[in-house]
Amino acid sequence: MIISVLGSSGQIGAYLTEYLRDKGHEVIEIDKNLGPQHNLTAIPNEFVEIQIKRSDFVFVLAFDVGGSRYLKKYQHTFDFVNNNTRMMANVFTMLEKHKKRFVFASSQMSNMSYSPYGVLKRVGELYTSTLKGLTVKFWNVYGIEKDMDKAHVITDFIRKGFEEKEFDMLTDGTEERQFLYAEDCCEALEAVMENYTDFKPEDPLHITSFRSETIREVANIIQGCFAMEGMYDVKINSGLAKDSVQMDKRNAPDTYILDWWIPKTNIQDGIRQVFNEMKKNYGY
Numbered sequence: 545m546i547i548s549v550l551g552s553s554g555q556i557g558a559y560l561t562e563y564l565r566d567k568g569h570e571v572i573e574i575d576k577n578l579g580p581q582h583n584l585t586a587i588p589n590e591f592v593e594i595q596i597k598r599s600d601f602v603f604v605l606a607f608d609v610g611g612s613r614y615l616k617k618y619q620h621t622f623d624f625v626n627n628n629t630r631m632m633a634n635v636f637t638m639l640e641k642h643k644k645r646f647v648f649a650s651s652q653m654s655n656m657s658y659s660p661y662g663v664l665k666r667v668g669e670l671y672t673s674t675l676k677g678l679t680v681k682f683w684n685v686y687g688i689e690k691d692m693d694k695a696h697v698i699t700d701f702i703r704k705g706f707e708e709k710e711f712d713m714l715t716d717g718t719e720e721r722q723f724l725y726a727e728d729c730c731e732a733l734e735a736v737m738e739n740y741t742d743f744k745p746e747d748p749l750h751i752t753s754f755r756s757e758t759i760r761e762v763a764n765i766i767q768g769c770f771a772m773e774g775m776y777d778v779k780i781n782s783g784l785a786k787d788s789v790q791m792d793k794r795n796a797p798d799t800y801i802l803d804w805w806i807p808k809t810n811i812q813d814g815i816r817q818v819f820n821e822m823k824k825n826y827g828y
Contacts, residue, residue, distance in 0.1 A: 547737075548572040548599040550584065550635065551606030555689045555696070556649070556682070556729055560603060563730035572599060575606070577690075585630040596638045601737055602646040604635055604668075609661065614694045616714075619660045628664045636671040645740055647733065648672040652683045652750070652797070673745045678736060683752030683797060686814065687726030688821050697759065698723065701766045702819055706826045710779035717760030717782055722752040722797065725814035728807040735805040748798035753807045765812055769819040773828065 547564055551557040552573035564571050572595045574582050581591040584606055596602060608627045609615070618624045639646050650669050653662035669679045686698040695703060704711035732751045736743065743749065763780045770778045809817075 545600045546570045546572065546598060548574060548595055548602045550574045550602065550604050551649075553577040553690055554605055554607075555687055556685055556726060557603075557605045558690065559687055559726040560605070560730050560733060563727070563734070567734070584634055585627055587630065587634050589634065592634075593638050593642075596644060597642045599644060601740075602639060602644050603733065603737075604639075604646055604648045606631060606635070607649070607665075609694070615659075615661055625660060625664065629667075632664075632668050632671060636668075636675065639677070640675050646672075646675075646677045647736055648677055648679050650679050650681045652681055652752075654681065676745055678740065678743055678745060678747070678749060680733065680736060680749045680751050681797075682724070682729070683750065684721050684723045685726055685729045685751075686723055687729075687818060698762060698766070698815060698818060699822070701763060702769075702815075702822050705766060705770055705778045706822070709776055710781060711763070711766075712781045713759055713763060713783050715759060715783050717763060718758055720756040720758050721762075722754065722756050723762070723811055723814070724751065724753045724807060725809040725817070728753070728809050732801065732805045732807070735801075739804055742804070748800050750797040750799075750801060752797045753809075753811070754797060754799065754802070755811070757811055762811070762815070765815050766819070769816060773823070775828070 547569050549557050549561050549571055552561045553575040557575065561571050561573055574584070574592055574595060576582050576584070583589065584592060608624055648668050650665045651662065653659050654665040654669055656662040672679045684696070686696055689695050689699045692699070692703055701711045729751055736749060767778045767780060770776060
């Protein structure tokens with residue numbers, strides 16, 4: 545099968561590209577980091593349209609997004625809103641024109657009107673519904689990241705542990721989140737693709753671990769990774785804020801997808817795998 549991965553250099557996209565190739569698929573990578581012809585905000589974009597046209601399936605993972613620190617700084621800016629709006633209009637127009645089967649990557653935050661990121665993801669869900677595509681909602685996927693300026697919480701903590709021997713939590717650490725290891729996420733996306741006709745556009749395809757940990761617990765696991773290596777003690781600095789996203793009562797995952805896929809990796813093993821990969825970059 546020929547599969548296009550839009551956003552192939554992103555955290556999930558990089559894992560998915562490798563995973564699908566290992567499964568024997570021909571994968572077309574489309575990502576702005578691969579050159580100007582991959583710019584999904586360029587209208588029209590003949591190069592991208594040719595790749596989508598020849599694809600049997602498309603994963604729409606591309607989005608201007610990052611972890612909490614990145615969103616806090618940029619999601620209220622014109623460029624953030626404009627880039628994502630143009631990208632979606634361009635991509636969905638091509639998908640409609642060539643009648644492609646596709647999955648759009650949304651977020652647990654798409655029902656939160658106070659978040660520009662959430663609102664934009666909701667717009668993507670509406671586009672997807674009109675085209676009879678499928679939407680998946682990701683919950684805090686973690687793994688190796690190439691762009692550390694957009695790092696999510698786990699990789700951000702590990703990086704600062706190596707570089708600064710301490711890291712700061714944006715909150716008091718008491719909020720709970722559900723973290724999913726990127727390789728489990730790839731298996732979920734494969735299950736959705738392979739069982740595409742079993743689903744309807746309105747189906748709640750929430751991709752998460754369905755297990756909750758506090759940010760403090762995650763921080764302690766990462767602190768323990770450094771201790772187990774006999775490196776040094778990493779200091780954890782707590783913030784004072786409460787996390788409004790995680791406290792939102794609407795923010796609960798639906799277990800519908802568990803009839804097709806079950807996550808395998810617990811948080812301790814997943815963090816250890818990411819830690820072991822990242823430590824190579826620091827000479828350990």
